[in-house]
Amino acid sequence: MADRLLPEDPEQVGPYALTGRLGEGGQGAVYEGRAPDGRRVAVKILHARLSRSAEARARFVRELEVAERVSGFCTAQVLDADIDGDTPYIVSEFVDGPSLIRLVREEGPLDEGSLMRLALGTATALAAIHRAGIVHRDFKPPNVLVGPGGPRVIDFGIARALDSEALTMTSQVVGTPAYMAPEQLAGTAVGPAADMFAWAGTLLFAATGRLPFEGDSIPAIIHRILKSEADVSALPGPLAALVAACLAKDPARRPTSADAVGRLLAMIGADPGTADPLAHGHTLVLGRQGVFGKSLFNRVPSQLGSRRRRLVLAGAAALGLTGAAVTALAAVAVIAVVAAAVFVVPRFLTDSPGAAASGARGTVKIAYMGPITGDLAAFGEPMLAGVRFAVDEYNREGRPLKAELVALDTHSTPEGAEPVAQAAVAQNTAAVIGPTLTGETMKAMPILEKARIPAVSPAAAGGNLSRNGWKYWHGTVPNSRVAAGALGDLALRTGAKKALAIGDDSDEGRTDANYFKAALEARGATVTTASLKEGETALVPKMRGADTVFVGGLATTAGRLIKAARTAGITARFYLSDLALDPALAKEAGPQAAEGTLLTCSCLQPGSSGGAVPAYAAFAARYAKAHDGKEPAIYTAEAYDAAKAVLEALRKGARTSAQIEACLAKVDIPGVTQRLRFTDTGELTEGVSYAYQVHDGQLTLLGDSTKAKVS
Structure with a gap:
């Protein structure tokens, strides 16, 4: 979707x-x-x-x-x-299906019928590519989409014509190391044989779920590609022989893509002697004929259909940003931009949890864990950018210990957090920046806790996270209890005495309403409750006589309710949770109706900070200078702070998980958004929630909610 x-x-x-x-x-x-x-x-x-x-x-x-x-x-x-x-x-x-890497990770290795269909379809594609005089140069599991009609090879962004001068440039190594042929790694001339090496490695991944040449570091993987033989025993006999031949170190000994198509047609009992074997292979693959037996491809859409999940983190649905998200189930064929699940930043990209690690002396491996693809990538990608920026700044300091960043993609689902947490353990990661979402945290932390790997989350803000007894979890944003309580305190400071607290059907909407209610009642205010599902017609009359109305819903819902209330003559001030921190609020309600509405959030909304938070203004200027004028996005600064806490440990010489955790227990430094100092349960000791108010149709940051001056 x-x-x-x-x-x-x-x-x-x-x-x-x-x-x-x-x-x-x-x-x-x-x-x-x-x-x-x-x-x-x-x-x-x-x-x-x-x-x-x-x-x-x-x-x-x-x-x-x-x-x-x-x-x-x-x-x-x-x-x-x-x-x-x-x-x-x-x-x-438009190809309606996931990438091969996503399919294998979610469904497991392919059965024999599916594997043969994949082999013939992708070999046919490469044969057509090569017949057109093109070398793909980056064939790998993320660049194969699996739809109901069979596999499609995509992404020709770095492909070159066979007569292109770039193909013989020895200084240019382009591709993904885990699937690169020896000659490609050496930077020598690259031809169609390099694509066949990558094709064979991709089939091994599809059959096993593992890299064709595994290693605990990029240098180790490259060494194995150059010196070791791949284990093809998981493949059926004739296919194993073909794959082994395509993995020959000498490109001259590898079968051509056309040869591979012919051999594959023979394996499935089809006549390889037709006038155009490529057309024959294409017809067999797309026609879903029974020559392959049971095929996983035919059930992809129903089993891997998109599942939109609400964002359960401080600022969830903040700004309503989902536009940059890319779902693997709506991949983009030839022009898709497909992200591997695990990659080393900023150098070579890899495609498997076991493939990204440094292992070098003088380096400490830290991982970002969050949504890089999927419905919530609009939040995850900016967080990864913030972590990368912090690591780059640290490494430029010239300290003896260098930081190596590994990105672990949860694909925007809690279920995706477990395998990448296991990958973090397998790669001997010293610390994790993340998990970023509350649901992901609940799935990943038991694994990280058992391995004693410290984790610092830049956005997970579930009110009960700190109550799980984890010793290695830390959060750099106040939890939802603190944020909603801060909004209640702000309401009391602005004269709240009689309030209506309206929650929605979501857990976070109801919880925020309850926290707001508790904060007001603790100071003597009278609070009644209601639910958004009652509808505007029923809710507006309940607002009469109240001086304060809390709405725990998204911006569009809250905006419509505010508009209806103002139309009915309701004069109470509206207070909203971070779910409504979205420029669409004023548009939906109308600038005049929304004027004066107050919100709190543990995050800093880009574009609304002005000079209210000088540390953020300075950070944004540095970030923009390093990114060609591009400003930080939502949660970039919070992720930068989470990384800063870990990197402070490296500055003190910590290189192991135990040493980093010991430093985190004592860290006390200023961050961009928060003072970085943690309690024994991992929460911030002095978490700040930020107040926002609608002025002239715009969300304006007032600063620390405890010090905000409300008009």
Whole structure:
């Protein structure tokens, strides 16, 4: 499922209506769209900042040319393009299915029928690519989408023509190390044989769920690729022999992609001697004929359908940002931007939990654990950026201990946290920045706790997290009890005596209403309760006589209720939880109706801070300078602080989990958003909630809620 469009996103390009956002990369953003005939399509639009660059347009043209040359044989078809207009775009077939890496991690290794179908489909795609004079150069599990009609090979962003000068540049190594051929690692000339090496490694991953050449560090993986033989025993006999041949160290000894198609056709009893074996293989794969036996591909959509989950963290649904999220079930075919689940930052990318580790003397490995893909990537990616920024700043200090960052993708689900927590343990990670979500924390922390790996979360704010008895968990934002209590205190300071607390059907909405109620009643105020499910007609009369109304719902819901109340003459001041911290609030209610509304949140909303928090203003300036003027997004600063707490331990010489935890127990330093000092249960000793107020239709940060001056 695509996420909703951001305010700055176009609603239409050419004849294509854009209905949602699928992802974003360095070159462009990718959208789900509708063609004039109603067909779902994927639309990649060149970033506006690049549209005036001749070089960027040339790369975009090259990507289109490559995709058009290979379109049709187990690759996603290019349907349309406009490269010359003010907004260059490419339209391709929409593939409704997950990446191979996601499929294997969620469903396990493929059965024999599915494996043979994958082998033939991807070999056919590579044969078509090679026949068109193209080398893919980055074939790997994330770049294979698995839809009901079989596999599709995607992402030709670094593909090159066989006669391209770039292919012989010895100084340029492009690809993913875990699937790179020896000649590719050496930086020598790269041809189609390198794609066949990667193809064989990808099939081994599909059959086992493991890297073809495993190791506890990038150098170890490279050494094994160069010196060791892969274990192909998990594959059926004839396929094992073909894969082993494709993994030959000498590229001249590897079968060509066309040879592989012929051998695969023979294995399934199909006639390989047709006029065009590629067309035959393509027909067999897409036609879902019974030659493969039971095939997992035919049940992908029903078993891996998108499951939108509410964000349970401080600032959950804050700003309503879901636009940058990319779900693996709505992958984007040729123009998709597919993220591997585990990768080393900022150097080579890898594709497996066991593949990302430094192991080098003088380095300490720390991991970011959170949603990099999936429905909540709009929150997770900015957090990863904040952690990366902190690590980069630390490493530039020139200290003896270097930090190596590993990113562990939970795919936006609590269930995704368990395997990546196990990966963190397997990789001997010294500390974790995360888990970022409350649900993920509940799944991952028992594993990290058992392994005694300290974790510092930049966003998990469930009110009961600190009550689990964990010794290695720490949070750098106040929990929901503190945030809602701070809003109650703010209401009392502004004269609340008789209040109505309205919760919604979600756990967080009800909990926030209860915390707000408790804070007011503890100081003598009278509070009655209600539920949003009663509807505006029933709720507005209940507000009469109240001077204070709390609404624990999202911005759109709260905004509509405020509008109805003001229309009915209700004069009470409205107080909202962080669920409503969204510019859409004033738009929904109307600027005049929303004027004066107060909110609290443990997070700092980008763009509203002004000079109210000088530390944030200084951080934002440094971040923008390092990121070509791009400002930090939601939770970037909080993640930076979480990383800063761990990196402070490295500054003191800590290199093991035990040493880092000992330092975290004593840390006391200023952060961008909070004073970093923890209680025995992992909470901040002096957590600050920030107050916001609607002024002239805009959310304005007032600063620390205990010191905020309310108008």
